[in-house]
Amino acid sequence: MTIAETQSESTDETTREQVQRAIAHADLNALRLAIYQATGDADLLDVRLTRVAQRGGSVTKIDVDERDAQKVKDAALAFLLDRPAGFTPRVPTDDEARAMMENFWDHRIESDDEFVFRRDILAFDEFTRPAEWHVDEPRIPEGFRVAIIGSGFNGLILAIHLQRLGIPYTIFERRGELGGTWSINTYPDVRVDTLSFGYQLSFVKDYDWTEYFATGAQVRDYMEHVAKELGVYEHIQFHSDVKSVAYDEKSGTWTLDIELDGGREQTHASVVAAATGLFNAPAKLTIPGAETFRGDILHTTAWPEGYSLEGKRVAVIGNGSTGVQTMPRIAREAQHVYTFVRTPQWISPRENYGMPLEEETRWLLKNVPYYRNWIVYSTVAMGLSTQAIQEIDRDWVAQGGLFNERSDQFRKNLTDYIYGQLEGHPELAEQLIPDFPPMARRMIVDSGWYRALTRDNVDLVRDPIERISEKGIVTADGTEIEVDLIVSAVGFAVDKYLWPMEVHGRGGRSIEDKWNAYDGPRAYLGMLVPEFPNFLVLYGPNSQPRSGSSIQAWFEQWTRYIARLIVATIEAGxxxxEVTEEALTRYNDEIDEASKDLVWSDPTSRERNYYMRGERNLVSSPWRVEDYYRRLDTPDLTHFDLR
Known part of the structure; x- marks a missing residue:
């Protein structure tokens, strides 16, 4: 009998055993706070905690000390076997939430900004990050409509905000299905590299994830579930490729030129939100001779459905997140794999990666009040401490350290991990130690990549690639490696934020021309550009949050800001x-100054680092997450010209 089959049965010994088995799989600290919140049992606040290093020592998980573990298990069992009739979960007050969070970590929350950020991770409210009207009967201008370009997470969440506000909108999606990144990327073993719990939206919590790290297919299914459940799916216009948008100063509207299946159309909108994302423009394989290759060349964003690797000799070019994620799976199916590594990356372990969620864990998530909230909090908040690893300690460097004490220890841990994974193959390990600090580039999750390198059918190639021939790849020493398939895992052109769409603002000026007048793409809060009224870029320049938080929280925060800005504009009549040039300049000056002391500006990692363009950080926000979150809370209308 499974635990699911016992849920409706009376409390008997079999049910007791099943619940006990589920509790044995619990995150005890998350379970402790959940049961305390449900029962008010103050004894659960008085337990000993222990710290457990995870992810190569970059983070510390707080768990219940084994000496008090049974007390927590007994309290949970008693509640789950004899839940009070009519029990109804409630949203705690801010004081209650703060006290519980501090007890969870045995750590004082120092600022109100940090508290708000952490409280919203818990997401006890039905809709955690709302945008709301401040008048009973808002007067939406006649014909007012928002055009959303792209049906990835940002596009869907913005649509949900607008739906709640009653503001008309349409989502234009160039593909035949929603999903954005999760529709485009279907390469072998594509999946999230953050825990599924932390990848869900705060207002659609009760999704039954089946793996700790969801596959791309399940993420896309989740997105479709969200779109249909919340009524935005019917507002998506598929097979609608927006080629250009242009602002008409006379009417104050945008004209969208859209390529459809078998035709073209124009439509108009009051506001345009480009939810095309950071990873929408695949980087091209620029190696000479690619056009002469007689085999297949596949970018990971264009993987054909049902493509067979059986019997093939495969070259995988790239060891970023995608290349590392897919190579082990390719190695299990192909005849032979050659992994070409130009620049070694820091690759860290991740507990339960690729593993199914146990039935017991799924039962806990469904049946224990507040447990899902606290397991998400445990997962996301655990990573917040990694921000300290990103900040240079100049006194430490002056004393002979490399970056800061935690960073240097993390580097040592990861180096030991590499040697451990490649035990018996020190010659491989020595070739794969990066020369820059951890987190200077995006940290990569080990999907079994190091172990795959020790397979008999996998070769590591460090020699630079000189050209591609008819038969394969020629390295700088003249060696020709014959292959049948070249996998291009070379990432994305992240500075092409709106590619290939053309955007023309006031006076017909293109946004590319505007950005070229700076030193590349610049935006206020990563979203707004002067001379482009009522136009927004989602996941735009310098908007990627620093490590240690769920990207879903930022999708919700960016889109809430946009919805609140639209509301404020309408309520102002x-x-x-349109953001002012002064506001953009001041904001970006602050970004540049704050970026100087962060790890991605380290000279050893600037080259070939997609975060950087020369000495400038192009992609990431330099603020600590609670500071960035506050900046995105309420629009400051003094930074705008409202008309």
Missing amino acids: KSSF
Whole structure:
């Protein structure tokens, strides 16, 4: 009998055993706070805690000390076997939430900004990050409509905000299905590299994930579930490729030129939100001779359905997140794999990666009040401490250290991990130690990549690639490696934020021209550009949050900001908003100054680092997450020209 089959049975010994088995799989600290919140049992606040290093020592998980573990298990069992009739979960007050969070970590929350950020991770409210009207009967201008370009997470969440506000909108999606990144990327073993719990939206919590790290297919299914459940699916216009948008100063509207299946159309909108994302423009394989290759060349964003690797000799070019994720799976199916590594990356372990969620864990998530909230909090908040690893300690460096004490220890841990994974193959390990600090580039999750390198059918190639021939790849020493398939895992052109769409603002000026007048793409809060009224870029320049938080929280925060800006404009009796040049300049000056002391500006990692363009950080926000979150809370209308 499974635990699911016992849920409706009366409390008997079999049920007791099943629940006990589920409790044995629990995160005891998350379970402790969940049961305390449900029962008010103050004894659960008085337990001993222990710290457990995870992810190569970059983070510390707080768990219940084994000396008090049974006390927590007994309290949970008693509640789950004899839940009070009519029990109804409630949202705690801010004081209650703060006290529980501090007890969870045995750590004082120092600022209100940090508290708000952490409280919203818990997401006890039905809708955690809302945008709301401040008047009973808002007057939406006649014909007012928002055009959303792209049906990835940002596009869907913005649509949900607008739906709640009653603001008309349409999502234009160039593909035949929603999903954005999760529709485009279907390469072998594509999946999230953060825990599924932390990848869900705060307002659609009760999804039954089947793996700790969801596959791409399940993420896309989740997105479709969200879109249909919340009524935005019917507002998506598929097979609609927006080629250009242009602002008409006379009417104060945008004209969208859209390529459809078998035709073209124009439509108009009051506001345009480009939810095309950071990873929408695949980087091209620029190696000479690619056009002469007689085999297949596949970018990981264009993997054909049902493509067979059986019997093939495969070259995998790239060891970023995608290359590392897919190579072990390719190695299990192909005849032989050659992994080409130009620049070694820091690759860290991740507990339960690729593993199914146990039935017992899924039962806990469904049946224990507040447990899902606290397991998400445990997962996400655990990573917040990694921000300290990103910040240079100049006194430490002056004393002979490399970056800061925690960073240097993390580097040692990861180096030991590499040697451990490649035990018996020190010659491989020595070739794969990066010369830059951890987190200077995006940390990569080990999907079994190091172990795959020890397979008989896998070769590591460190020699630079000179060209591609008819038969394969020629390295700088003249060696020709014959292959049948070249996998291009070379990432994305992240500075092409709106590619290939053309955007023309006031006076017909293109946004590319505007950005070229700076030193590349610049935006206020990563979203707004002067001379482009009522136009927003989602996941735009310098908007990627620093390590240690769920990207879903940022999707929700960015889109809430946009919805609140639209609300503020309408309530002010205006129809357009345009950020001032002064506000953009001041904001970006702050970004540049704050970026100087962060790890991605380290000279050893600037080259070939997609975060950087020369000495400038192009992609990431330099603020600590609670500071960045506050900046995105409420629009400061003094930074805008409202008309």
